[in-house]
Amino acid sequence: xxxxxxxxxxxxxxxxxxxxxxxxxxxxxxxxxxxxxxxxxxxxxxxxxxxxxxxxxxxxxxxxxxxxxxxxxxxxxxxxxxxxxxxxxxxxxxxxxxxxxxxxxxxxxxxxxxxxxxxxxxxxxxxxxxxxxxxxxxxxxxxxxxxxxxxxxxxxxxxxxxxxxxxxxxxxxxxxxxxxxxxxxxxxxxxxxxxxxxxxxxxxxxxxxxxxxxxxxxxxxxxxxxxxxxxxxxxxxxxxxxxxxxxxxxxxxxxxxxxxxxxxxxxxxxxxxxxxxxxxxxxxxxxxxxxxxxxxxxxxxxxxxxxxxxxxxxxxxxxxxxxxxxxxxxxxxxxxxxxxxxxxxxxx
Numbered sequence: 001x002x003x004x005x006x007x008x009x010x011x012x013x014x015x016x017x018x019x020x021x022x023x024x025x026x027x028x029x030x031x032x033x034x035x036x037x038x039x040x041x042x043x044x045x046x047x048x049x050x051x052x053x054x055x056x057x058x059x060x061x062x063x064x065x066x067x068x069x070x071x072x073x074x075x076x077x078x079x080x081x082x083x084x085x086x087x088x089x090x091x092x093x094x095x096x097x098x099x100x101x102x103x104x105x106x107x108x109x110x111x112x113x114x115x116x117x118x119x120x121x122x123x124x125x126x127x128x129x130x131x132x133x134x135x136x137x138x139x140x141x142x143x144x145x146x147x148x149x150x151x152x153x154x155x156x157x158x159x160x161x162x163x164x165x166x167x168x169x170x171x172x173x174x175x176x177x178x179x180x181x182x183x184x185x186x187x188x189x190x191x192x193x194x195x196x197x198x199x200x201x202x203x204x205x206x207x208x209x210x211x212x213x214x215x216x217x218x219x220x221x222x223x224x225x226x227x228x229x230x231x232x233x234x235x236x237x238x239x240x241x242x243x244x245x246x247x248x249x250x251x252x253x254x255x256x257x258x259x260x261x262x263x264x265x266x267x268x269x270x271x272x273x274x275x276x277x278x279x280x281x282x283x284x285x286x287x288x289x290x291x292x293x294x295x296x297x298x299x300x301x302x303x304x305x306x307x308x309x310x311x312x313x314x315x316x317x318x319x320x321x322x323x324x325x326x327x328x329x330x331x332x333x334x335x336x337x338x339x340x341x342x343x344x345x346x347x348x
Contacts, residue, residue: 001025002035003067009046009056010071017053064112064130064258072263078137078273079108079266087129089116091136092213092227098138099215099223105140110262117229131233131247133258137269139224143280145216148224149336152212153320154276155226156198157285158269159208160292163192163200165264168254190252193294195348196313196322197336200230201294204348205246207231228265232258244347281318290315294348295341300324302332303340313341 005021021032036046036054042065045057066084073079081104088094088111095109111134114127127134139151195201200208208230215222231247248256275284282289290296295313302309302324311324314331321333322341334341342348 001027001031002038005032005035006039006044006056006067009054012055015047015049015052015055020053062255062257062259066110068259069110069262072260073108073266074263075106075266075270077104077106078270079262080106082108082110085109085111087111087113087115090114090227091134092211092225095136095138095225095227096213096215096223099140099225103138105138107138108135108262108266109138110135127229128235131231131235133228133230133232133262135262136225136227137266139226139273141221141224141277143221143277145214145219145221147280148214148221149212150276150282150320151224151226151273152198152210152336153282153289153316154272154285155210155212155228155269156194156200157289157292158265158272159200159210159228159230160192160194161288162261162264162268163202163248165268166252166254166256166261168252193292194289196293196295196316196341197320201348202246202248202251204244204294204346205251206244206347207246207248207251230261232256232261282316282320283318286316286318295322295343298343298348301342302334303342305339
């Protein structure tokens, strides 16, 4: 009954009287009171006013559980089949296990804390509880394995756009665009942008990392798992990361509901994933990706094992490689799997 009362409160913006709840569920006032108290213990903010009843307060509430995430997802199938864990080793590892057991494409695995979070090139991802978003999305595409790495860029675009769709960010983003254009940099740019290929930055600080893993058999994709970690709440970072890492709430200066943000990401990703499936390349989303690409038009340093070099980032091609124009006017296609790109004067 607790979840049923929650759903009824969620659908009504105004107060619902205790008597109305009693009659609706055919239970006593004591049973209603106990259910409401249980919801409060779960983290929901519920106002109780004499002679008016109960009202669910959504602003400022960061209830983070399966029920709240499911209620935030408004997609056809991406994220509809979800799993939530208070603590887990790695959401990517769990998503791969579920894939092996036959889980459907679009399955979402979310955790409040990871004990063995994964980063690129074997790095660990700090995964404290109560602060961040850690999720892995399982896909079972029918295209060739060579196309799969591009999904990392599709997810980066979805995360950046979802962050910019958060309530209260529109005005900040417009002002930030004008400020960034005037300064020619990203200082004070309170808008989510993409540092090629898949890091999300706000004010030049990294707030999100994405890791894509794939299982292939005989040139056929068994499954793809896209793991995403987003720093949401304010926190203290290790010395190695403090210079270029931050959190969404710190940089935007406002409260962010983790459950609602996941819902926005799933909705945005599904839109772009469907577009990607029609062409099996990034041509349908290239313009939108480049609009948020913080490297575009800027001088970058390409950290290639064969030799470091500099140039100006022009954008990406349909396969997601970064196009870099060097001083000799040659344009090089930079593949993310082999090199890293940094700004000349800092992280971006």
